Every structure is written in C-alpha cells, then in structure tokens.
Amino acid sequence: MTEATVPHRYHPTTGTGGSRPLRVVVFLCTWCSFSAADKAGTKRLPVPAELSVIRVACSGRVEPTLVLEAFRQGADGVMVMGCHPGDCHYQSGNLQAQCRAVLLDRLLPQLGIDAARFRFHYVASTEADRYHHLTTEFVQSLYEFDTGAS
Amino acid sequence: MTVSRPAMAIYWTGSCGGCEVAFLNLDEALLGIGRDWELSFCPCLLDTKRADLEAMADGSIAVTLLNGCLRSGENLEMARLLRLKSRLLVAFGSCADGGGVPALANEASAAQLLSRICDTAADAVPGQRGDDGTFSPELPAPSPLLPRVHAVAELVDVDYVIPGCPPEPDRLLDAIRTLGMSPLPPRGTVLGCTSRSVCDDCPREKRNHRPQRLVRSCAIIPEEGWCLLEQGIACMGMATRGGCGALCPTVHAPCTGCYGTLDPDAVPVAASLSALSAAVLPDIPHPADDRTVRELYRAALSAVADPLGTLCRYDGARNLAGGTGQSGADRG
Numbered sequence: 001m002t003e004a005t006v007p008h009r010y011h012p013t014t015g016t017g018g019s020r021p022l023r024v025v026v027f028l029c030t031w032c033s034f035s036a037a038d039k040a041g042t043k044r045l046p047v048p049a050e051l052s053v054i055r056v057a058c059s060g061r062v063e064p065t066l067v068l069e070a071f072r073q074g075a076d077g078v079m080v081m082g083c084h085p086g087d088c089h090y091q092s093g094n095l096q097a098q099c100r101a102v103l104l105d106r107l108l109p110q111l112g113i114d115a116a117r118f119r120f121h122y123v124a125s126t127e128a129d130r131y132h133h134l135t136t137e138f139v140q141s142l143y144e145f146d147t148g149a150s
Numbered sequence: 151m152t153v154s155r156p157a158m159a160i161y162w163t164g165s166c167g168g169c170e171v172a173f174l175n176l177d178e179a180l181l182g183i184g185r186d187w188e189l190s191f192c193p194c195l196l197d198t199k200r201a202d203l204e205a206m207a208d209g210s211i212a213v214t215l216l217n218g219c220l221r222s223g224e225n226l227e228m229a230r231l232l233r234l235k236s237r238l239l240v241a242f243g244s245c246a247d248g249g250g251v252p253a254l255a256n257e258a259s260a261a262q263l264l265s266r267i268c269d270t271a272a273d274a275v276p277g278q279r280g281d282d283g284t285f286s287p288e289l290p291a292p293s294p295l296l297p298r299v300h301a302v303a304e305l306v307d308v309d310y311v312i313p314g315c316p317p318e319p320d321r322l323l324d325a326i327r328t329l330g331m332s333p334l335p336p337r338g339t340v341l342g343c344t345s346r347s348v349c350d351d352c353p354r355e356k357r358n359h360r361p362q363r364l365v366r367s368c369a370i371i372p373e374e375g376w377c378l379l380e381q382g383i384a385c386m387g388m389a390t391r392g393g394c395g396a397l398c399p400t401v402h403a404p405c406t407g408c409y410g411t412l413d414p415d416a417v418p419v420a421a422s423l424s425a426l427s428a429a430v431l432p433d434i435p436h437p438a439d440d441r442t443v444r445e446l447y448r449a450a451l452s453a454v455a456d457p458l459g460t461l462c463r464y465d466g467a468r469n470l471a472g473g474t475g476q477s478g479a480d481r482g
Contacts, residue, residue: 064420072417072470085438095434095443099427102447103457107419110257110458111470122440 022050022142024077025070026135027062030055031089033081035125045132048139050076058082059120060093064100067118068111077117077142079135084122094122116141156212156330158183159191159203160242161232163225164252164299165218169243170194172316173215179323186330187212200228203235211235213329215242215312219252219467220300223293229306238329239308240341244315244408246302248418249467251315253299254459256466260295301467310335312342313391315408315464321393340410343393347412348405349377352387352396356380360431363450367404378404379429384453384460389413389425406463418465419458426454426461 028034034055040047056062059082070078080101082094101120108115119138123131160173174195176183190211191198214236220226233239244250255263268274302308312325321342328334328341335341344350354377361382372378378385378399385404387396391412398405411418432450434443454460462469 063416064423065416068417068420068470084440085434085443086436095447096427098443099430099447099451100423102444102451103423103427103454103461106454107423107457107461110456111419112257113470 022076022139023052023074024048024050024079024135024139024142025075026051026053026079027056027059027066027081028053029059029082029094030057032083032087032125033059033121033123033131036081036123036127036131039125039128040131043128045128046136047132048135050139050142051135058088058090058093059097060088060090060095062097062100064104067104071113071117076145077119077138079119079121079138081121081123081131081134084124087124114145116145155186155188157190157210158187159211159214159232159236160189160194161191161214161216161218161228162194163216163218163228163246163302164221165243165245165250167194168316169215169217169245172243172314172319172322175319176323177319179319183323183326187326200231203231206235208234209237211237213238213240213326215240216302217243217246218302219245219249220296220302220305221252221255222295226296226300226305227293229302233306238310238334239302239306240310240312240325240329241302241308242312243317244313244410244464246308247311247313247410248465249299249301250464253301253466254463256298256469257458260297264295299467304467309337311338311340313340313408313410314342314394317342318394318397340391343391343409346392348387348390348392348394348396348399348409351392351394352377352399354378354399360429362430362432364426364430364453366453366455369453372402378402382453384426386422386426386461388429389422407461408464411462411465417469419462419469422461423457 028037037047037053059080062080067078067080080097082097083089085094088094097120104118105115108118121134123134160170162170189196190206191203193199214232216229216232216239218225220229241247245252249256310329312322314321325341355375356377357380359380361380363382364384365382367383370381372381372383379388383404385399386407387399387405389412390405390407391409393409407422411421413421430450432446434446458466
C-alpha cells in the first residue's frame with residue numbers, strides 16, 4: 001500500500017481526473033483487513049490511489065478522535081475496517097468499533113459532515129475482493145459527492 | 151490609611167447570567183472579596199457602562215472574569231476591549247470555555263438560524279428580518295451574528311479557565327483566591343476543578359455491570375446508590391472533569407458534562423463517545439452476522455436521541471474548530 005500523495009489520476013467510473021485529488025483515510029486492523037489489503041495487492045486487484053492507509057492493532061483502537069481529526073484536517077472520507085464478529089484478536093474490539101460507528105453515523109451530520117463520508121466494515125483477512133469492492137465503491141461515491149452528482 | 155485593592159471585572163457576552171448568580175452565591179464570602187478586590191466593572195451588579203470601561207487605562211483591571219460565548223460582533227468587541235484593559239483574562243464558565251449550550255447552534259449556520267427565527271418558526275413574525283440580514287428594530291440584535299459560536303479563547307487570548315455551568319461557588323472562591331496570590335499558576339491552567347472525573351466524587355456504587363441498552367433518563371426511576379450509567383442512563387461523568395462534587399448524579403440526574411472534557415487532547419465529543427460506547431454491551435448471539443450486530447447496537451443506542459447534545463453539550467465550539475476554517479454547517 002502506498003500513501004495517496006501522488007497527483008490524482010484515477011477516476012473509478014470514467015477513468016478521468018476529478019477536480020482535485022480526494023483524500024480518504026482508511027484505518028485497517030492488522031489482523032484482518034490489513035492482510036486483505038495486502039492480498040488485494042498480490043492478487044493485482046485495483047485499489048483506489050486516494051487511500052491513505054493507517055495500520056492499527058485493532059479497529060477498537062480507532063478512537064472517534066482519530067476519525068474527527070482526519071475530517072478536521074481535510075479528509076474527504078474515512079473508513080474503518082475490522083474483523084468479523086467473533087473473530088477479534090482481542091475478543092471485543094471490533095464490537096466496540098461497531099458501537100462507536102453507530103453513534104458516529106448519527107453524530108457526523110450534527111457536526112456538518114455527511115454520514116456517507118464515514119464507513120465501518122467487517123473485512124476478514126481472506127476477503128481481498130471485498131476490500132477491493134468496498135474501497136472502490138466508497139471512493140466512487142465520494143467523487144459523486146464532489147461533483148454534485150448521485 | 152486606604153490600601154488600594156486590585157480591580158476585578160465581571161462581564162457577560164453570550165450567556166444566561168447563571169455565572170453571575172454563581173458569583174453572588176458566594177454569600178458571605180463576598181464580604182471577603184469586597185475587602186480584597188475592587189469590583190470596577192460589572193454591568194450585572196454595578197451601574198457601569200461600556201464608556202466607563204473605555205475610560206480605564208489599559209491593563210488597569212487585575213482580573214476579568216468573562217463569561218459567555220462569542221456569538222455576535224458586539225460580544226467580540228467587548229472581549230477584545232476587556233482583554234486590552236485587563237492583566238488577566240479568565241474564561242469563566244462553560245460558555246466562555248467551550249461555547250457552552252449556545253454552541254449547540256453551530257449545528258446550523260448563522261443564516262439558517264436567522265431564517266428559522268425570522269421566517270419558518272411557528273411563532274415567526276413576517277418582516278422581522280432586517281435588510282442587512284440581521285433582525286429588524288422590532289427584534290433588535292446588538293450586532294450581526296458571527297458565522298458560528300466561538301469559545302473566548304478562540305478569538306482572544308485567555309490566561310485561565312474556570313469551567314462549569316455554572317461553576318460551583320466553593321470552587322470559584324478557591325479560584326479567585328488563587329488569582330489574588332503570588333506566584334500565579336502557569337498560564338492556561340484550568341482553575342476550580344480537579345484532574346479526575348466526576349465519577350471520582352460520585353457516591354454511587356459501580357457494580358461492574360454493562361447495560362444491554364441505554365434508556366432515557368425520563369423512562370426509569372434509577373435505583374438508589376447504583377451508578378446511573380450501569381443502569382443504562384447516559385451519564386457523562388466518566389468523561390467529565392470533576393470539581394462539582396458530583397451534584398447531579400447524587401440527586402439522580404445524569405451528568406451532562408458541564409465541567410468540560412477530562413481528556414485535554416481529545417476532540418471533546420469524541421472522548422465522550424468513546425466512553426459511552428464502552429459502557430454498553432448488548433447481548434450478541436454467537437455466531438452473528440455483520441448486519442445483526444449493527445442492528446443490535448443501533449437498538450441499544452436508540453435512547454440517545456440527540457448525540458451531540460448528549461455527548462458534548464458544553465464544548466461545541468471546539469469540536470471541529472480550526473483546520474479547514476469552515477463552520478460545521480458549511481461542509482458537504
């Protein structure tokens with residue numbers, strides 16, 4: 001995975017450049033979704049260049065402060081990915097993350113941020129395809145936000 | 151022989167006046183304050199006007215207790231004027247500290263607020279809106295609204311903070327005494343509170359229980375002596391600075407967080423969100439699919455009717471301030 005610092009070239013729907021490069025912060029649990037991202041790379045599945053991946057020990061490590069700070073610093077979207085229910089390496093970190101995500105979904109609009117700019121997903125280490133689909137679809141939806149389409 | 155006393159000022163910007171009442175609630179301690187300080191400017195208690203303040207020499211006021219958020223241009227002018235005239239400026243109360251309850255209005259832009267008040271509210275009177283986008287003379291506002299509510303420290307240099315809505319008189323007295331002594335605490339110190347949480351002072355017992363779902367505080371009669379949060383009431387005591395003596399939980403009312411966020415490095419609303427999330431544990435079957443888990447948590451948290459007002463009732467000015475320079479309502 002690389003930092004999304006390269007100039008924007010990628011548009012998932014049209015293949016053309018957007019008005020500006022989007023910045024999407026993705027917090028990946030090292031035990032599941034980070035492996036999935038790694039596998040997506042070895043399987044040559046395309047992953048949006050807009051992603052800035054941050055590897056964390058557990059999705060439960062992602063405090064809401066990190067999500068809000070990402071938005072404050074100008075992120076166009078934030079994703080958090082963790083292990084499926086029952087698979088957490090620390091037993092319940094992924095459930096904590098889900099609990100926060102449910103509240104964040106309702107809180108973000110109150111802070112003036114569309115809830116569609118934040119996503120929480122469960123992605124197992126084998127689910128490289130799912131990682132590819134989720135990230136591509138998310139970035140695409142953010143571009144539609146940006147251009148006012150949808 | 152008359153000994154000259156240091157001058158003190160108390161002024162309100164966007165606030166309800168409760169902080170002045172907290173000052174008056176010092177009761178007989180006021181006599182001691184009158185002995186040690188000269189109250190030179192306080193429109194709430196004395197017949198002093200803005201012109202009197204303007205006539206004072208710069209830096210002639212030793213301590214100004216400024217309560218209230220900065221909502222209008224007039225608020226900002228007065229805060230700057232007081233800063234000029236004062237050697238120490240203290241953000242006094244929750245509104246000055248983090249925007250307080252008025253900062254919940256940051257959910258909407260100033261234009262949306264005016265439109266609601268003047269045009270769409272049930273009791274709106276047609277024609278209230280002035281030509282310049284502010285209220286008309288029939289409903290006067292002192293000056294145009296700022297784009298959003300600010301905490302005092304965002305726009306004016308502040309030396310100390312005394313949190314609370316309102317600050318407890320005992321803690322206020324401690325803080326005023328501290329301000330009158332030498333050496334002064336380091337600049338930026340939060341006075342009149344502790345570095346531990348409200349739970350630390352709360353007499354209610356923790357039983358290491360996590361409720362399956364939250365309930366609204368009006369929906370149950372809480373059991374005497376047992377932690378309100380463990381009974382499912384969204385009490386924010388665990389994420390809030392102590393100092394109030396846990397007044398609210400003691401009388402069955404959940405803490406609403408008026409002394410401010412305990413963690414100084416966190417985004418205020420996020421710290422409370424983390425804390426509240428950790429307290430809830432729905433009964434999750436095993437195995438459970440993603441959707442089931444999400445729906446269980448949705449149901450468990452459905453009693454939080456207003457997340458922002460529950461998690462961050464008093465620190466709204468600080469949540470997403472800075473950075474992009476956009477008010478919350480301007481973001482897509």
